[in-house]
Amino acid sequence: MAHSAHHPPVGFLGRYVFSTDHKVIAKQYLFTGIFMALVGGFLAYVIRMQLTFPGESIPGYGHVSFVHYNAVVTLHGTIMIFWVAMPVLLAALANFLIPLMIGAEDMAFPRLNMLSYWIFLLSTVVLLSSFFVPGGAAAGGWTSYPPLSGSAAFSGGQWGVSLWILAVALEFAAFLMGGINFITTAFNMRAPGMKLFDMPIMVWLQVVAAIVFMLSVGPLIAGAVMLLLDRLVGTGFFDPAAGGDPLLFQHLFWFFGHPEVYVVLLPGFGVIGEILPVFSRKPIFGYRMIIYATFVTGVMSFIVWAHHQFIAGIDPRLATPFSITTILISVPIAIMVFSYMATLWRGSIEFKTPMLFALGALAVFLLGGVTGIHNGTPAADIFLHDTYFVVAHFHYALIPPVFFAFFAAMYYWFPKMFGRMLNERLGVAHFVFTFFFMNLTFLPMFLLGFMGHQRRIADPRVFDTLRNAQVENLHWLATIGAIGLLLGQIPFLVNLVMSLIRGERAEANPWRANTLEWTVPSPPGHGNFERQPVVYRGPYEYSSPESSEDFLPQNAAP
Amino acid sequence: MSRKPESSEQASATAGAHAHPNYIAIWSILLFAMLVSVLLGELEIPGFTTTLIFTIAIVKAYLVAAHFMHIKSEPRFVVLILASAAACLYFLFIGLAPDTVFGPFVE
Amino acid sequence: MDDSTVAKLEGANLEDLGIPTGRLAMWWFLASEISIFGGLVCIFVLLRWRHPEWASEAVHTINAAGALNTVVLLTSSLSAVLAHQAAEDGRYRKAARLLGATFGGGVIFLCVKAYEYSHEIHAGFVPARSMFWSFYYLMTGLHALHVIGGMVAMFVIMLSVRKGLNPQRVEYVGIYWHFVDIVWIFLFPLLYLAS
Incomplete structure (x- = not known):
C-alpha cells in the first residue's frame, strides 16, 4: 500500500x-x-x-x-x-x-x-x-x-x-x-494530465469488466456456500425433497454466469481496440461511443441471464422479457464491432501477426454473435437448447476474445513484456492454423446441433437418431479440426520459447504506438517510469497533422 | 516516487477531515429504534408490524451509513458505487420472484 | 487539527475523485459484499414470502439474544467511529483503546452467538431440520465469519495505530465494521422478529 x-x-x-x-x-x-x-x-x-x-x-x-x-x-x-x-x-x-x-x-x-x-x-x-x-x-x-x-x-x-x-x-x-x-x-x-477519457480503451474495458465481475459474483458465492452446505451438512437449499428449489441455483449461477461472458469478452475487445488503430495508422473510430457502449453492455449483462433457462421450467412469463433484453444487448456489442470495422476504413493497414489475430477475432466473433440470436429466441431455443448448436455458438463467441485476442495481445505486447520480438513467420503460420482449424472444429457442430445432437453425451450411437453416417462424418471433421487446432499451437509455443532465448531485441516502441507503455524501455524496469510522464492528449492520435511522424505519443509535449 | 504534491495539499483541506456529528446521540436513537422494533415484534399485529419493523431497520441502516460511515460527506461517486450494487440486486429480485414465489412451473 | 496529521492520515497518494485510494478500495469491497449478503437476503425474503409456514420455526429463535447482540454491535460501531475521530485528531493511543473496545464488542457478540447456537442445536434446531434453520445458520454464520475477519483486521490495526502507523486504516476498518453492523440490522428483524 x-x-x-x-x-x-x-x-x-x-x-x-x-x-x-x-x-x-x-x-x-x-x-x-x-x-x-x-x-x-x-x-x-x-x-x-x-x-x-x-x-x-x-x-x-x-x-x-x-x-x-x-x-x-x-x-x-x-x-x-x-x-x-x-x-x-x-x-x-x-x-x-x-x-x-x-x-x-x-x-x-x-x-x-x-x-x-x-x-x-x-x-x-x-x-x-x-x-x-x-x-x-x-x-x-x-x-x-x-x-x-x-x-x-x-x-x-x-x-x-x-x-x-x-x-x-x-x-x-x-x-x-x-x-x-x-x-x-x-x-x-x-499520470498528471490523463483525464478519464484519455485512458486507452483497454484500461476502460478492463475496469468495466472488473466492475461487472464484482457486482455479479456475490449471489453465486452465496449459492456456492449453499450448495456446499447441501453436500456437507445435509441442508436442503436445492433439494426438492427437503422443500428446496434446484431452479434457484440455476438463477444464481446465470446471474453471474452471463455477466461473466462479458467479463471475458470485454478485455478481449480491449485488446482488439488497441491493436486496430496501431496497424491501421488511424485514430480509433468513435472512442467515446465504444466506451458508452461498454457501459450499456455492462448494465444490460445483468438482465439477460434467464435465456439460459428457457426450457428449465422457469415461469413462462419470464421468457419474453429476457428474450427481448438478450437480443437488445447485441446492439451495444454491434456498435463496438462496427466502430472497430470503421477504424480500418481508409487506414494504411499492416498485416502483422497481432493485426491478423485481431481481425480474425472480429470475423469469428461475428458468427458467434449472430448465432446468439437463435439461442436467445425462446421458440428456436426449445429445439436448440443443450444441443451442439449451443456448443458451437459459445465456442464461436468465446474463442475470439479468449484465444484470438490473447494471441494478438501476446504478439503485440510480448516485446514489452520480455524485451524480445516474436518471430513473425511462425506467428503467421500460427494464425493460419488456428483460424482454419478453429472453423473446421466448430462449424460441423452447428450442423450436429440442427440434427438434434445433445451436448454432454459420451456416446452418440446410443440414440437411434444419431446412429448414422452423417453424424459420424461431422464428428470426424470436428475431431480432425480439434487435433489440428491443438497441433497448430506448437508454432506458438516454439515461438515463445525460441524468442525468449534468442529473439530479436525489441526497441522501446517497435510498433510506433502512442500509449504510455511504449515510452519506457522494453522490458520496463522496476517502478516502470524513470520520470513521471505527463499526458497531453488521447491515446489514438495516429496520422495527426500536428506531427511530422504518423504517430503522436500521449506524453509528447505539444 | 512522490507525485502531485499540490493535490495532497488540497486534500489536507478537504478529503481528510470529516465533520463529526454527535455520535452518542445517534447511538441513542439507534438503541431506542431497536427497542421499539423488539417491542413491536412481541405485539404481533399482523401485516402492520412487519412493515414497521423493516421501516425501522431501513432507518437504522441509513443512520449508520450516513453518520458512522460518513457517506453524507463522501463524494456522490461513493453513493453511486453502493447504489449500483443494490441496483443489480434489484434485477435479481425481479428475475427470481416469479419462480421462487409462484413457481415452479412443472406440468 | 494540523496539516501534518492530515497528510499522514491520507497516505501518499491523492487523486482526482477526492477519495484516498484505500477508502475507494474499501467502498468497492463493500459493493461486492453488498451483492453477497444482498443476494442472500433477496432469496430469503422471496422464499419466506412463499412459505408463511416458516413462522412456526422462526418463533424458536431467541429474540433476547438477538436484541442483546444488536446492542453490542451498535455500541461497538460507536466506539469504532469514536476511534476514527481520535485518529483524525492525532490521539493514536486513544484510537487504539477505542478499537480495543470494538474488538471486545466483537468478542461479546461471538460469545452470545455461540450460546445461541449451542442452545438451539441442543433443542434440536439443527441446520438440516428445515429450510428456515438452514437459512438461519447460513446467514448468521456468514455474518459471524465477517465479524471474525473484521476482528482480525482490527487487532492488527490496533497494534500499529498505537505506534502512530497508518492511522488512516482506523477509518477503513471502521467502515467495514459499520457495514457488518448494517447487515446485522437487517438480519435481526428478518430472522428473529418477523414471525
Missing part, C-alpha cells in the same frame, strides 16, 4: 516468485494460464476422440467411462473459463497493462496483488488435485446444477464437487482482490 517504500527486490525469490511488481505478477498469471490452457486443450482432445471413437481406448489417456466423460467435460469448461480466460485476459493483461498505460509505477495495492496471485495458484492446485481423489473430479457440468452436483450419488464421489466449489470460491476471492486493484488503480493512479 505504501508507494513510497518501494525498493527494487533482491534475489531470485524476491524478484520472480514473491514479487509485488505488477509485471512479474502478470507473467505469473500468464504462465499459469497457458499451462491450464494446455490441460484444458488436452481434455478437449479427449472429448473429441471419445465422440468419434466411442468406447475405444484414447491414445495418451486410455478408456473413458461415461461418468469419467462427464468429469472431462466439466473440467474442460471450468478450466477454460475460470483458469484460462480469467487469469490470462483479466489478470495477466490488466496487471501488466493498466499501470503502464496510465503512467503509474505499480498497482494501487501491490501486496494485495501478490496475495491475489497466490490464492489463485492455490485454487489451481485444488482444482487439479480433484482429478486424483476417490470418485474422480466433479462431473456435474461446469454449471454444477443441482441435483447433479447436490449429492455424491449423482456426480461421482463426495470429494470431486466439493473440491470444485472450493477451487472456484478461492478463484473468485483472488479475482475480487484483483478487480478492486484494477479499479482503484485506474481511478486514482493516473
Whole structure:
C-alpha cells in the first residue's frame, strides 16, 4: 500500500516468485494460464476422440467411462473459463497493462496483488488435485446444477464437487482482490494530465469488466456456500425433497454466469481496440461511443441471464422479457464491432501477426454473435437448447476474445513484456492454423446441433437418431479440426520459447504506438517510469497533422 | 516516487477531515429504534408490524451509513458505487420472484 | 487539527475523485459484499414470502439474544467511529483503546452467538431440520465469519495505530465494521422478529 517504500527486490525469490511488481505478477498469471490452457486443450482432445471413437481406448489417456466423460467435460469448461480466460485476459493483461498505460509505477495495492496471485495458484492446485481423489473430479457440468452436483450419488464421489466449489470460491476471492486493484488503480493512479477519457480503451474495458465481475459474483458465492452446505451438512437449499428449489441455483449461477461472458469478452475487445488503430495508422473510430457502449453492455449483462433457462421450467412469463433484453444487448456489442470495422476504413493497414489475430477475432466473433440470436429466441431455443448448436455458438463467441485476442495481445505486447520480438513467420503460420482449424472444429457442430445432437453425451450411437453416417462424418471433421487446432499451437509455443532465448531485441516502441507503455524501455524496469510522464492528449492520435511522424505519443509535449 | 504534491495539499483541506456529528446521540436513537422494533415484534399485529419493523431497520441502516460511515460527506461517486450494487440486486429480485414465489412451473 | 496529521492520515497518494485510494478500495469491497449478503437476503425474503409456514420455526429463535447482540454491535460501531475521530485528531493511543473496545464488542457478540447456537442445536434446531434453520445458520454464520475477519483486521490495526502507523486504516476498518453492523440490522428483524 505504501508507494513510497518501494525498493527494487533482491534475489531470485524476491524478484520472480514473491514479487509485488505488477509485471512479474502478470507473467505469473500468464504462465499459469497457458499451462491450464494446455490441460484444458488436452481434455478437449479427449472429448473429441471419445465422440468419434466411442468406447475405444484414447491414445495418451486410455478408456473413458461415461461418468469419467462427464468429469472431462466439466473440467474442460471450468478450466477454460475460470483458469484460462480469467487469469490470462483479466489478470495477466490488466496487471501488466493498466499501470503502464496510465503512467503509474505499480498497482494501487501491490501486496494485495501478490496475495491475489497466490490464492489463485492455490485454487489451481485444488482444482487439479480433484482429478486424483476417490470418485474422480466433479462431473456435474461446469454449471454444477443441482441435483447433479447436490449429492455424491449423482456426480461421482463426495470429494470431486466439493473440491470444485472450493477451487472456484478461492478463484473468485483472488479475482475480487484483483478487480478492486484494477479499479482503484485506474481511478486514482493516473499520470498528471490523463483525464478519464484519455485512458486507452483497454484500461476502460478492463475496469468495466472488473466492475461487472464484482457486482455479479456475490449471489453465486452465496449459492456456492449453499450448495456446499447441501453436500456437507445435509441442508436442503436445492433439494426438492427437503422443500428446496434446484431452479434457484440455476438463477444464481446465470446471474453471474452471463455477466461473466462479458467479463471475458470485454478485455478481449480491449485488446482488439488497441491493436486496430496501431496497424491501421488511424485514430480509433468513435472512442467515446465504444466506451458508452461498454457501459450499456455492462448494465444490460445483468438482465439477460434467464435465456439460459428457457426450457428449465422457469415461469413462462419470464421468457419474453429476457428474450427481448438478450437480443437488445447485441446492439451495444454491434456498435463496438462496427466502430472497430470503421477504424480500418481508409487506414494504411499492416498485416502483422497481432493485426491478423485481431481481425480474425472480429470475423469469428461475428458468427458467434449472430448465432446468439437463435439461442436467445425462446421458440428456436426449445429445439436448440443443450444441443451442439449451443456448443458451437459459445465456442464461436468465446474463442475470439479468449484465444484470438490473447494471441494478438501476446504478439503485440510480448516485446514489452520480455524485451524480445516474436518471430513473425511462425506467428503467421500460427494464425493460419488456428483460424482454419478453429472453423473446421466448430462449424460441423452447428450442423450436429440442427440434427438434434445433445451436448454432454459420451456416446452418440446410443440414440437411434444419431446412429448414422452423417453424424459420424461431422464428428470426424470436428475431431480432425480439434487435433489440428491443438497441433497448430506448437508454432506458438516454439515461438515463445525460441524468442525468449534468442529473439530479436525489441526497441522501446517497435510498433510506433502512442500509449504510455511504449515510452519506457522494453522490458520496463522496476517502478516502470524513470520520470513521471505527463499526458497531453488521447491515446489514438495516429496520422495527426500536428506531427511530422504518423504517430503522436500521449506524453509528447505539444 | 512522490507525485502531485499540490493535490495532497488540497486534500489536507478537504478529503481528510470529516465533520463529526454527535455520535452518542445517534447511538441513542439507534438503541431506542431497536427497542421499539423488539417491542413491536412481541405485539404481533399482523401485516402492520412487519412493515414497521423493516421501516425501522431501513432507518437504522441509513443512520449508520450516513453518520458512522460518513457517506453524507463522501463524494456522490461513493453513493453511486453502493447504489449500483443494490441496483443489480434489484434485477435479481425481479428475475427470481416469479419462480421462487409462484413457481415452479412443472406440468 | 494540523496539516501534518492530515497528510499522514491520507497516505501518499491523492487523486482526482477526492477519495484516498484505500477508502475507494474499501467502498468497492463493500459493493461486492453488498451483492453477497444482498443476494442472500433477496432469496430469503422471496422464499419466506412463499412459505408463511416458516413462522412456526422462526418463533424458536431467541429474540433476547438477538436484541442483546444488536446492542453490542451498535455500541461497538460507536466506539469504532469514536476511534476514527481520535485518529483524525492525532490521539493514536486513544484510537487504539477505542478499537480495543470494538474488538471486545466483537468478542461479546461471538460469545452470545455461540450460546445461541449451542442452545438451539441442543433443542434440536439443527441446520438440516428445515429450510428456515438452514437459512438461519447460513446467514448468521456468514455474518459471524465477517465479524471474525473484521476482528482480525482490527487487532492488527490496533497494534500499529498505537505506534502512530497508518492511522488512516482506523477509518477503513471502521467502515467495514459499520457495514457488518448494517447487515446485522437487517438480519435481526428478518430472522428473529418477523414471525
